[in-house]
Amino acid sequence: MHFSDHPAAGAATAPAALRLQLTGITKRYPAVVANDGIDLAVRAGEIHAVLGENGAGKSTLMKIIYGAVKPDEGQVRVDGRAVHIRNPQEARSLGIAMVFQHFSLFDTLTVAENVWLGLDRTHSLPEVTRRIADKASEYGLDIDPLRPVHTLSVGEMQRVEIIRALLTNPRLLILDEPTSVLTPQAVEKLFIVLQQLAREGCSILYISHKLHEIRALCSACTVVRAGRVTGVCDPRQESNASLSRLMIGAEPPVHVPRAAQAGAPVLSVQGLSLARGDAFGVDLIDLQLQVCAGEVVGIAGVSGNGQKELLYALSGEDRRAAPAMVQIRGPQGMVAAGRLGAGQRRALGLHFVPEERLGRGAVPSLGLAHNLLLTREDALGAGGWIRLGALRAQARSIIERFGVKAGGPDAPAQSLSGGNLQKFIMGREIDAGPKLLIVSQPTWGVDVGAAAQIRGAILALRDQGCAVLVLSEELDELFEMSDRLYVLAKGHLSPSVPRADASVERIGEWMSGLWHADVQAHLGALQAQEAADVQA
Secondary structure (H helix, E strand, C coil): CCCCCCCCCCCCCCCCCEEEEEEEEEEEECCEEEEEEEEEEEECCCEEEEECCCCCCHHHHHHHHHCCCCCCEEEEEECCEEECCCCHHHHHHCCEEEECCCCCCCCCCEHHHHHHHCCCCCCCHHHHHHHHHHHHHHHCCCCCCCCEHHHCCHHHHHHHHHHHHHCCCCCEEEEECCCCCCCHHHHHHHHHHHHHHHHCCCEEEEECCCHHHHHHHCCEEEEEECCEEEEEECHHHCCHHHHHHHHHCCCCCCCCCCCCCCCCEEEEEEEEEECCCCCCCCCEEEEEEEEECCCEEEEECCCCCCHHHHHHHHHCCCCCCCHHHEEEEECCEEEECCCCCHHHHHHCCEEEECCCCECCCECCCCEHHHHHHHCCCCCECHHHCECHHHHHHHHHHHHHHCCCCCCCCCCEHHHCCHHHHHHHHHHHHHHCCCCEEEEECCCCCCCHHHHHHHHHHHHHHHHCCCEEEEECCCHHHHHHHCCEEEEEECCEECCCEEHHHCCHHHHHHHCCCCCHHHHHHHHHHHHHHHHHHHHC
16 A cells, blocks of 8 residues: 655646645534644645544534634645635635535425525526526536425435536535535536536545545545544555455455345335425336335435435325325234324334435434434333433434444534434334334435445344335445345335346336336246257
């Protein structure tokens, strides 16, 4: 493994001037030192990765550069000049743009209005609307500027944030987990955009837990562990294993796929058809889906193809379906659950992890212990009194079991890094011992070690007889965990395919809705084989 003495060694643009230089950046909070004397140098036209596990201090460092957080100590230089960036507006005036991991969008405004608010007033709203459409088309980030943000999926919100940053023509672009909810095809298009920006002289600070992305995209990498820089390397000369050792001190465990012992159906969806809830939603059309005890079923698909509508119908947030369209196994057999609320479905053993962590998965201002009350009722005593001691003990147990970095069971949910909050929410639902677990984007923004831990916990649940349904845009994740796969495209659900018969190419084609001809060809091949066997 090669470590350089200079932060930019090994970069293709090494002779270029420094666009950004951080010296001794320190930021302390009451429970933790987020950044401890960090040095970082990024050259003009360089794509520079910042790598570290959840809670290592990466996002805090990026917010300091963007002016959203003030450092306690240290110096920031932009283009060789010492600066004190007091707020994001000053950062933007210096040519710095940032795409946050947690989105900063107003739900009730349209895409265009949100973007317009983040720009200077030299452009009118109609002009910004046109520029968004042009930028979306140019970069393959499909989005309608006139859609209200509350109608967007998480993946679509990510596109809005990226387009908003690109419209400022930045000299330094900070991307915090930009591909966490993008499909492989969208990631490829984004990389082309970023490489073009770098060729034009824009510097890019790139935070990601996807090691293969860093190796493919970045020419320099600074590794942060527990708030300190532990090394600088050229990721192109490293392997996923060596980068993982740098980041977490070990290689993540590899889960060897093994055949599931599927039992009786626990979730059965029969002919689920639902008209969209708003003008920008997706109609669900005759969905047929089954998840059995002791298996993990994955649903792949491009964000905005009906995932949100399906999840609402399964969780009980949308109760418009006919009762028999959604059936969940109870103690006495299958129960028609289409009209049951979320609490009634939870009583049948269904637990649910939404893709939106803050706001739906957790109440931002409440402590972790009190956030357990969203889906757990075993800490309620007689008369509905909250047993705070039991609640804190439960939260502490989840924090320890899942390695959540937090300031204790009373730490507000919003104080956790995105990955640590995801670990806590996943831990909360897994710890409840569900009979049916439905998870959307289980490892979004989670480092490789924590992702392996979450996937291992899901597979352990499966082996204990739990039925698990996973919706994810990470095909590698679905292939690693799933026993069977479906694809959701334009509100239609494909037939299921065993993992052994699935390939990235095949699933990628199905994500465009092109499974009908493939299925017919497969059935024809099977019938031909059966005929040949009969003749033999």
